[in-house]
Amino acid sequence: MVYALLAACTATSAVFGYRMLLRLSRALSIGLTVLLVIGVVAYAGDFTTAAPTGTEYLLGGFWPTWLLATVSAALSGPIAFITLLGDYTRYISPRRFSQPRVFRASCAGLVAGLLVPHLFGTRTALAVGAGEDYAGPLVAAAPAWYLVPLLVNASAGSGGQRGADALQHVPGTWTRSCRERRARRRPTWSPRSPRCWSTSGTSPGPHRTLTSFVPLLTAVGTPWAVITLIGFARVRGRCDADALQVCNRRARGGLYWYHGGGNVRAAVA
Template identity: 30%
Template structure:
């Protein structure tokens, strides 16, 4: 069959944007993997090219850094976070499912619920941030343009409309989400670049509030905290990259996937630096979004409403989509659509409580800290596991728990691989002990390095050392590795547990069996 014929068949199989996606976390058949690494780039950039990212970009200035220092902290956070994130795009094409389910290969098919929890934490955080700041921008613009006034009721109504539209896109699924992000990549980039014109006469390139403004008392602790908050954005994609990369063919060269992820995150410097620059214009104001609307030229205030709406849709959709997938596998009575509705409703309640009752700055700071500390060691364990196994995975066996069965390559001990869990738990705990995300996360050891937050290197280092030590001390069975054998670590001989039906499992799971076409294992590289 010629290349044009193959391309024609792939196009014919691509679902229409208006079709409700039928796949949950089941393996995507090869014939339906019609996406490219460029789509992975576009979804990441589109999902982050929003006011939610702009808000994160304001934190270095809000914490007391000068403009130059804030730019340096922002670039550092984005680049380091992107380097850590890059390998997480490799799992989806190999397993045909999302990263939480793929993590079952290293945490056990039941232990993968840890990944589902981390994705839930991330989804609620970024869905909430996106609706909060986008809603506030719309309210601020309406107040200035139409004199509507500001009130909790008006904000609640705007939040509800934005939240409902996000859930609607999530219900339709991947193809509509891809379209939304295509629009956002172009539209929001153009609108933010127009900000260079709008604020050219207002920005003070020498902005420096002085050393007394440092939130943590001195430069380095404040600089590191700022970089970690920025880093939370790329790290937050770790649990979600597989949601989108699973639609990419299994034989896609890894360098293309790594490059797409790194460039996708590097492109987010557009909204980040927009936030850094504009934060200097309204420094000291309680509400950044509303204050920015007030100092903007009238023509750009109108455009900010467009940026806010498109951005809220994009970030909210990319955050909520993957968690709906995961939730439906953990609670098998719910399909993807039902699970998305449940999670969306819970997240909306959190939005109202968090925005109208608690301090937004403290809430964002705490959730970003929790995401960085808890998700990064999970990612490190996944990456080490990928490397020692030479990228070899059984697409069928990672689905065992989701289908109400037991056994297979990744069953380990009752569905839990204690090696991965035993490495993650102390890494996350130690990270929290050293963390310094005031005022809600302040670990008892936060001053161990002179006030500099060392929670990330501590959690990364501990996760890597403990996991590798356990792989050496307690070798995994040979059947989990590629035919060429493990890389660097030893393997143990053991019989492969047969896959059988679990009599305790729900009939709803057994109805979701992976079709034979989709159980083909990708060839190891």
Template identity: 30%
Template sequence: MNIQHSESSVTEKPPSVTQVETHGVERIPDADRTARPFDLFRLAFGGANTFSTCVLGAFPILFGLSFLQGLAAMLLGLVVGALLLAPMAVFGPRNGTNNAVSSSAHLGVHGRVVGSFLSLLTAVAFFSLSVWSSGDALIGGAHRMFGLPESDAAYAVAYAVFAVLVLAVCVYGFRFMLLVNKIAVVAATLLFVLGLFAFAGDFDASYAGIFTAGADAATQELFWPSFIGAALIVLSNPVSFGAFLGDWARYIPASTPHRKVMGAAFLSQIATVLPFGFGLTTAAIIAERAPEYLDPAAPNFVGGLLAVSPSWYFLPVCLIALIGGMSTGTTALYGTGLDFSSVFPRLSRVRATVLVGVLSIVFIFVGRFGFNLVQAISTFATMIITCTVPWMIVMMLGWVTRRGWYDPDALQVFTRRQRGGRYWFAHGWNWRGMAAWWTGAVTGVLFTNIPGQFVGPLGDLAGGADISLPLGAAVAGVLHLVLLRVFPEPREVFGPAGPRWVGAADTPVAPITEADGTPALVPAG
């Protein structure tokens, strides 16, 4: 097995996809940064152009909206989510590392573990949801086509195959994952387009939902909470990539214009109108032809899809499940293994990836067959997003106030187990960013309102509407700017042009040293 060495200074051509990537979260050498914004587009779109995204697209219909109302909610959530996500793409090319490490500049070199654990929880949750939904679709389709029994053993085999394949791709690393997603993007897109022909004869855009002119007053009062809730569920999908964009964008050269990198991230999510639209359209058909599958108490979108699909489309459904499981799983699991290798330095990227993958697989099986935690994990994933958005806001405002200037060497202090540097702040913690993130996250959790699953202590104050994400983001943003103005950061964390919107304090910055206090072996800069 070939090994790609991280110390190489000259690269004649991109490494082979069969070489195991050994780069951790250290800054990627310029010679190895050969990816393009289009590669970022393919990875981010491939990770979302999946069956689990179709399931999210069905939620507007599950909430009782008409097709046109659901379409409006879907487009609103998708555009706002893509706009929130796009700025998170610029940190990777600028710093050559992932977003958790980049967050050291705003949360402190120890505070960066917030991003690490948010990405870990997000990866486990969305990896599990992807494997469960894809495995269910695969077994359901095989049952319809070949009479395969829908037994626990069959589901276990499907989950195991998905999980092991995903883990193998993640172990090989970035370039092999990029190859898989190149194939997945094209294949899944063609299969979704084929679905247009499969359901064209059954689709009716006039599906009315429950909020009709003749609905009673109590039902009508639920319209806006349902509309906002559906939009937020769609929005959560692009936002879930916020912690991971740097994992892939770090291979893009630093000289790449920001507008191209942000544009790739934005368009990758706008393109998911395809799987979202597939889910919305088929859910409307299911609601008319097989409404028992959309019972709010126990919805079964996969079963309903198979019930209304023509028999010739069963195989494409299985292929979408297989391809989608690979795409979502690799994009979620790869970054977490990468980042955990820096949190626990004794673990290489490969070992950390295997460890996180094995734990995720155990979690999948225990949750699915031991405790039936699928619905609970859906709630868990939503709560993670509620906590991730304030973290993203702190990062974005930090970029603006710093004018996009960073010290890549000082960002790596935690990874090298050193002390000091521009981002040491108070013993490795920047309490300004931490306080803004924590307050925004707690506010979001308090105002969360997921009907039938979780309602926070203040979740009913907005008439039943879930305002957790916008409120948490607003609180984090306003508080962060206030704290930066009232308690300015050291002047040395800003570039030659100085701060924007906020002041700077003439606070001395400790030099980078080893853990025992001796001068750093790696020179600054």
């Protein structure tokens, strides 16, 4: 029932677009952060810095394991959003907010927004002695009064992110193959989006699959972001808006066409 409700919310937020998603994200970020803080209090009596009995470092030692955790947990989160930020920031008025200010706000939001749930997960995992299974011990150790907030956090916490995925990735994926308007295309493709399904936990073995895929995404996304930012700095943020619409018009050529529509030098780099 929760997955069905999440799927409906995802498709709805994608159909009605950016403004609805912005209001939804604002409410969720504030409300769920409050619930996380309450959760820290709920599990405070069981908190310990000792690892669960019988566990070992995943890579055999502290530093290799710490490095893997840093890449997969700390760095992969902000990197995962680099393909989404462009679609969000284009709605922000350049007359009201400068590019450096938007950049700083984006960085702060990503770090703070992703650090809070990671710290909650780390603290509660130690408190309940979670090993391979996190959700089971978390529920078993929860005080009765925190069970409902825990359910709300676990389910509603996915809503904003799934809507963002559908808003950005579904229309972007089908731009070249579909001529329909966004509002007509999103309800059709939102439930079919592999990203929306896999990241909401409904794919086979989602935890193991995503954990394995995260370092790969980080390894590909990080250099892509660096190359893009270097290019942005070289042209000082100026671009040919008309030439960027070549693919949308099903045309060829233009300033950014390079070699057959791709920038081979950038891809090699």
